[in-house]
Each structure stands twice: as C-alpha cells, then as structure tokens.
Amino acid sequence: MGFDIASVKAGWSMGLAAKTCDSCKSAAAAIFCRTDSAFMCLNCDSRIHSGGGNNKLVSSRHERVWMCEVCEQAPAAVTCKADAAALCVTCDADIHSANPLARRHERVPVEPFFDSADNIVKSSPFSFLVPSTTDQTGTCQQEDVEPGSWLLPSNPNMNSKLGMEASNHVKTGDLFFSEMDPFMDFDYQNSFQQPHHNNAAMDSVVPVQTKPTPIPVINNNNENCFDIDFCRSKLPTFSYQTQSISHSVSSSSLEVGVVPDGNSLSDISYPFGRTMTDPNAPISATTTANNQAPQAGGIDREARVLRYREKRKNRKFEKTIRYASRKAYAESRPRIKGRFAKRTELDNEVDHLFNLPTSAAAAAYMSDAQYGVVPSF
C-alpha cells in the first residue's frame, strides 16, 4: 500500500508550531542544550557547538538532547521503546497514563549527546530522511516542514528509532532495542522482572511490568511519568530516586482506556512549575526561561497527543509475541480455512499417533527454543 505522505503532512501540519530556536529565532528548534538551557535548531547547534578554539572545547562538553517528538515544545526526557518515540515529561505522562497497556511501555531516559546534532544526523545511516534546515547561504530558514511528521521530520528526532537512537548508537555499536542502555548506570531490564510472577515472566517475550515498584517521580501526581530536571548538565544528577525506572501499574491507576482530557491534565503537576490550565501561574524558582513548553493549554496538548496517536498509528511495527506458549499452541492447533477449529478426540489421537505437536510437545518445543515455558498441567 502506498503511503500518502502529502496527506500525512497535511494532517500533522494542523498542530502546534514547533518551538523556535533561541538563537536565530526563526528556525524550529531541534535540540535542547542542557548546559546553555537553550533550544536550538540544527544549524545554530552546529555553529555554536562546533565552533573553533576554546569555544569548541567548551561547547563539546555541552550536553544536548533532542526535542520531544510529540509536542516539539520541550526537551525529550524519555524514549519509549514500544512507540519508538522520544517524549518530554508531559507527553510521556499524557500518553502512558492512558491505559494499562500504555503503562507497560518500556521507557528509558533519553541519551544526551555531545557531538554536533548535525554531525550525528549526517552520520546516521538514515540521514537522507532528514531535510536540511539550512539554505544555501548558511542561514537558518523558517521550516515549512510540518511539525510532528516523523517521515519528513522538522527535527532530527523525527524517528527516534531510526534517527536519534540509531545515530546515537552508531558510535557505540548499540542498537536501539538493545537490552541494556549503556548510558544508564543501573540495570533497568532486571528491574522489570517480576519476582513473583515467574510463569508470566518466563513466558513473556517482551517485558511485562506488573510488579509495582517504587515510582521515580517527584512533585508529580501522575505515577507513570518521569520527573527530570532538564537543565542539569550532568547526567548522574538525574533525579531518579530508585534504582528502577519501572513505572507503576498500581491498582489505583488501572482505569482502562481513560485518556486524560484537558481537565484531568490540570491536575498534573509539571516539573516546569506550571499547570496546564494556568499557563500564567508563577514559575517555580528552579524553572528556567526555557522550560516553558507546557504553557500550551489543555486543548493544545490534546491536539498534540491526538497528533502523536495518529502518528503512532501510521507506524509499522513488527508483531510482538508476548506469550510464546500461546504462539506454540496456536501453531499446533487444527485449522479450517485459517480459522481455529475444534480439536476433537480423533484429532488428539491422530496427533499422538503421528507425534504431532500437542500441548506438552509445544511446551517442549518452547523449552528447546529457549522460550520461557509455562507449565501445562
């Protein structure tokens, strides 16, 4: 099926304009420099952080992160592996508090980079996807690229899976879906294990997070989002209070299919010191002038979240097998025109006679295949 990029672009162009570069004030910001607490477009980032002499030496230590893929108004704080998207704290909270499945999404803190964002983009094998934001004169250009388009991105975090992460990991030899993020100084993978759900843990191919764990959230009523001070220049100062970034699936947050609306958003306390419904509320002492992303009203946020969901819907994901045992059983089941058919006594006998897969055989197969085995009784 062909992909109507034009229509996608048109659809996403309705959203909120991307944050503009603090330097040139014209182009859309692509990165956020934690050290400078400044939003920058690729060109300005390249110019400022790749300058010569001492400036280069100093600037090369500047820790930078991509912008949030959804709102493009705030620095990305976490990378959702399931959605393959880099999200800011606010969008992370909005999207991943929607339902229990979303809460299961595995998220890791974004990995800052120190090289020029432009270089990273260019060195990425997917750099051809990234349109130039600089005209031939080398000056910044007001992008006419629609914000939020992950196919034709206005910023290089356009596709965190392909762009940001791939480029970030090109140098480290890592892959986006590597089990361990070398950037993290704790084993988040292990933290996802379920000490008391051995069967499920063993059976699941993808991490299933059902074990409530302490929530690494400060000043945030939403249990499932991170609270990170973007302006901190040193990574180890990330304010994770626990050794796990697992998010809670506590019973108190199990309302199914509840998408936060504008009103509910007002209850969310943002680390930026403002509430959604009161953008003029005083900024907390720790808030910098650059952390004003969530100023947008609830309607804007709703639009951005809708845009994100639309974007996510258009993505192609490989099918994820959550339960290998069910897969094995499904494959061994009799079918009629592709549909599962009732297994009769005769079928069972035939299966036995011809040594065809049975429940026990399927379990044995999974055992051989290094899958987790759910004991069948």
Added chain:
DNA sequence: CGTCAGTTAATTCCCACATCCCTCT
C-alpha cells in the same frame, strides 16, 4: 483532466482454547 475497470497490496476479521489474572472463599 476526469472517470472507470482491473490489478495489487494492505488491513481486518474470524475461529478455539491454553493461559493469564482477578475475585472470592
């Protein structure tokens, strides 16, 4: 340029049942 038919590709739906997981005792 617009319309239509034919072709191709992608998506959705359906089925049975082992397993999951929550509630109740």
Added chain:
DNA sequence: ATAGAGGGATGTGGGAATTAACTGA
C-alpha cells in the same frame, strides 16, 4: 494473611474477506 478455586479476559496464527491504492485505457 495465605492458599486455592473459579471464571472471565486475553492472546495466538492462517486464510478469507474487505478495503485502499495504484495503473492504464
């Protein structure tokens, strides 16, 4: 507080049906 039973919900794959996009006349 813990264990066990009960039962509704979930997830699984292959093929048919449906839908969407594309192509050429």
